[in-house]
Amino acid sequence: MRKAILVALLVPLALAAAACGGGGGSSSGTSGGGASQPLRATVTTAEGAPLMADLTVRGGKKLAAGRSSSSGATAVPQIGPKIVQTASLELSVKRGRFGETVDDARTLVAGLGGFVASSSASQGRGGRLVRGTLVLRVPARAYARAMSALANMGHIDARRESGQDVSAEFVDLQARERQLRAVEVQLLALLGKARNVSEALAVQNQLDETQLELEQVRGRLDYLDNQVAYATIALAVHERAPIVTPSQHHGWGVVHVWSVAAHGFVRVLEFVVVAVATAAPVLILIVLGWFGVRVVRRRRVTAQ
Template sequence: MRKGIQMVLIIMMVLLAAACSNNGESGSDEASQSSSDAAGDSAATEEAGGEAAGSSSADNTGSGGEQEGAATDTKTSDRMVIYNGTLSLEVENYDESRSAIETQVENMGGYIVESSVESGEGNERTGSLSVRIPQEQFSSFMTAAEEAGTTVLNRSTKGEDVTEQYVDLESRLRSKETQEERLTAFMEEAGNTDALLQISEDLSAVQEEIEQLKGEMNYLENHANYATVDITLHERGAASLQSGGDLNTWEKSQQLFTKTLNGIVSAASGIAVFLIGLSSVLVPLLLLAAGIAFYYRKRRKHEE
């Protein structure tokens, strides 16, 4: 009986041990599986983060390249250039040529800054025009203006890039405007009259510099938007046969005859004055020369 009970207890203990062993293995497997899953999830997360970072870096790089390229294109297209042209023309009729150029200036949206005209020999005139033309019309105007003359005596164009100068002015202007804001704030907080006067003087000086910078920038903008062209017109009229009244043949002949007689009389008068003035010296010299000549002649005859 006791042996039966012992056998039952042994069997139950064996079964219980087997059950505990199975539970332990199952728990270990589940823990291992859980750890593996967690590691996999962490790796996946890191991989996803890496892909996101790489994608973000690539996007940023691409965006930066595009922005750099856009900035380069903008800098190239936004260059500020001042154009100047000079044109010298020979024309047959000054009035017609000038009128044609003025019409071209008006049609192209430009304006005349200065003009002058003067007459030369034969009533031929020479005039000059200084005009301002929109920059985009500069080349077209130079070509069209040449058609107003018969001959192009001189043509030249010049461009001056003032982009860096303009950018420097912008930078200086922003700095001065910031300084102006600070001085204005200091003025509102000034506690005594001396400090207020000092800040007021500094503010006035800064504001004056700001106005000068704006003036220089406006000058560059205006000359970059409108090119300057200096034009000179030389009138060359056709030669014409002069009339008999314009020639004055008889009067010119009389003047020449009178001048010739006056010249002869002046020369004779000069010689007479010379001889009379030196007569006190010339007469003794002439007598001495005559005596010497007579002596040698008489001597030569005696020797013969």
């Protein structure tokens, strides 16, 4: 039990050694003004036996991820701006050109080295596809060309563009990745020198947590890399409705009035004809019944 506790205390010691291994002012790891020297950490058990003998924690570029042995400052790698570009574009096209416009957009994106992430379309009257959306991913270097070419495919109803600078997050994640890699190396060294199962389990648990966090950081870096490398464009396309002129439905001329009246008369006449044709069998039966009743009454009167 005491050994397991000492192992738990040893892990923070290794982390502290990795953090200060390259510092120029450290009294145990460097000489007065020269290059960094190896740090040696030896931990013993309560019985006086060495638990982790002659553990070497090296500073400098290898484990401290760029620490300078002369100044002790962290050298952050220089990177260019990391911008995530997104845009949305709404286009209206002539009647019957929806499918052609969508095909043109697909061809354009493929030619620029991009791809269609998702697409959807819906039908209008007549069962034709008349509106839809596409989510396009294009290389960042071709973003301006893609937007210009897409805008020329129809009438622009709406256009929105934005850019998110993720440079600071990118630098922070890279620094975190270097730190976790250094911790992983130290824990692997500790695991290789474990003297029994309890010591190995204690180090292994800490190693699992470190490796899990390292994978999460790497996954976030990969995601940001992809978002920066490829711009995202949401394209919405729909066909324009036919233009209705006042003379077609809202004119007040004499010809238009007589035309509307004629259409109304024809509709009323159609309704009357349909109603008479529907009721004709019933009317015939009623008339026949009425004549039958009269014949019977006359016969009774004659018989009396």
